[in-house]
Amino acid sequence: MKSCQQKAMETLLQGHGCANQLKLIMDHAESDSSMEREDLAKSVLHCFSDALSILIDTSDHNHRQDEQSNNSSPQDSSLVRDESGRKSSLHKRGRKTAMAESSDYRRHEAPNPIYHDGFLWRKYGQKQIKESDHQRSYYKCAYTKDQNCEAKKQVQMIQHNPPLYSTTYFGHHTCQLHQAYATFPLDTSDPQDSSHMIRFDHPNSSNHQHQDPNQIHPKDEEYTMSPEKAEDWSPSQWMSSEVAHAVEAFGFNPFSDLS
DNA sequence: TGCATTTGACCTAA
DNA sequence: TTAGGTCAAATGCA
Numbered sequence: 001m002k003s004c005q006q007k008a009m010e011t012l013l014q015g016h017g018c019a020n021q022l023k024l025i026m027d028h029a030e031s032d033s034s035m036e037r038e039d040l041a042k043s044v045l046h047c048f049s050d051a052l053s054i055l056i057d058t059s060d061h062n063h064r065q066d067e068q069s070n071n072s073s074p075q076d077s078s079l080v081r082d083e084s085g086r087k088s089s090l091h092k093r094g095r096k097t098a099m100a101e102s103s104d105y106r107r108h109e110a111p112n113p114i115y116h117d118g119f120l121w122r123k124y125g126q127k128q129i130k131e132s133d134h135q136r137s138y139y140k141c142a143y144t145k146d147q148n149c150e151a152k153k154q155v156q157m158i159q160h161n162p163p164l165y166s167t168t169y170f171g172h173h174t175c176q177l178h179q180a181y182a183t184f185p186l187d188t189s190d191p192q193d194s195s196h197m198i199r200f201d202h203p204n205s206s207n208h209q210h211q212d213p214n215q216i217h218p219k220d221e222e223y224t225m226s227p228e229k230a231e232d233w234s235p236s237q238w239m240s241s242e243v244a245h246a247v248e249a250f251g252f253n254p255f256s257d258l259s
Numbered sequence: 260t261g262c263a264t265t266t267g268a269c270c271t272a273a
Numbered sequence: 274t275t276a277g278g279t280c281a282a283a284t285g286c287a
Contacts, residue, residue, distance in 0.1 A: 123264060125279060138278070154278095 119173060121153060132156065143175035150174065
């Protein structure tokens with residue numbers, strides 16, 4: 001397992017180096033290096049996506065090991081317990097069973113729901129689950145139709161205090177994610193901001209309307225970000241929780257040098 | 260006006 | 274019959 005962490009660290013360090021190079025190039029924006037910037041942006045995004053995959057897999061593996069040790073009873077082996085000790089219906093019935101038992105099923109639990117995990121999601125449903133006090137949100141890849149990508153995820157609060165969210169991924173992304181990100185817009189209208197923040201936006205998405213599809217509507221009692229608060233955003237707030245935790249665990253912040 | 264989200268209805272497996 | 278998953282019209286926002 002340690003090798004996975006090391007692999008993730010190496011990937012993050014690689015991304016760190018690319019980000020630094022990008023910063024240097026942007027500091028000398030008068031030079032015609034748009035191609036180089038694009039390549040570096042690609043590299044940075046690729047590194048974080050890879051690290052993210054590694055960390056999610058690692059987290060999930062640990063979680064399953066915990067479950068196996070906690071559920072030593074054979075008849076309980078197919079059940080997942082949430083933090084309150086309640087047996088989740090995740091593996092119990094219907095389509096859920098087929099989805100959950102597929103090899104493409106990955107689950108992650110964190111104090112914050114994973115909104116910015118490097119992929120662009122579109123919410124297509126929300127449901128009150130009988131055995132849970134909280135609603136479950138259903139997301140599918142934004143490129144489901146465009147690129148026939150079948151990746152999906154479910155986000156559900158499983159514990160209120162302290163908050164704990166379960167994010168379950170189903171299927172693999174078959175969309176050309178990195179290709180799409182390669183052309184993401186860096187808003188150079190404000191050089192200060194552009195040198196501090198790399199946004200994981202897609203130019204064809206409606207994010208240019210400042211409507212983040214991953215942002216939960218206030219109605220959901222989830223999180224929204226005011227412009228004042230956004231100024232105080234640290235990487236741990238806008239990166240996925242996995243990457244942020246890795247940054248903290250490995251004792252460096254790849255973006256701290258960018259200011 | 261176009262887009263994403265919301266939400267009630269419908270579908271389907273157990 | 275029940276409950277989880279999905280669809281699609283309605284709604285809201287920029």
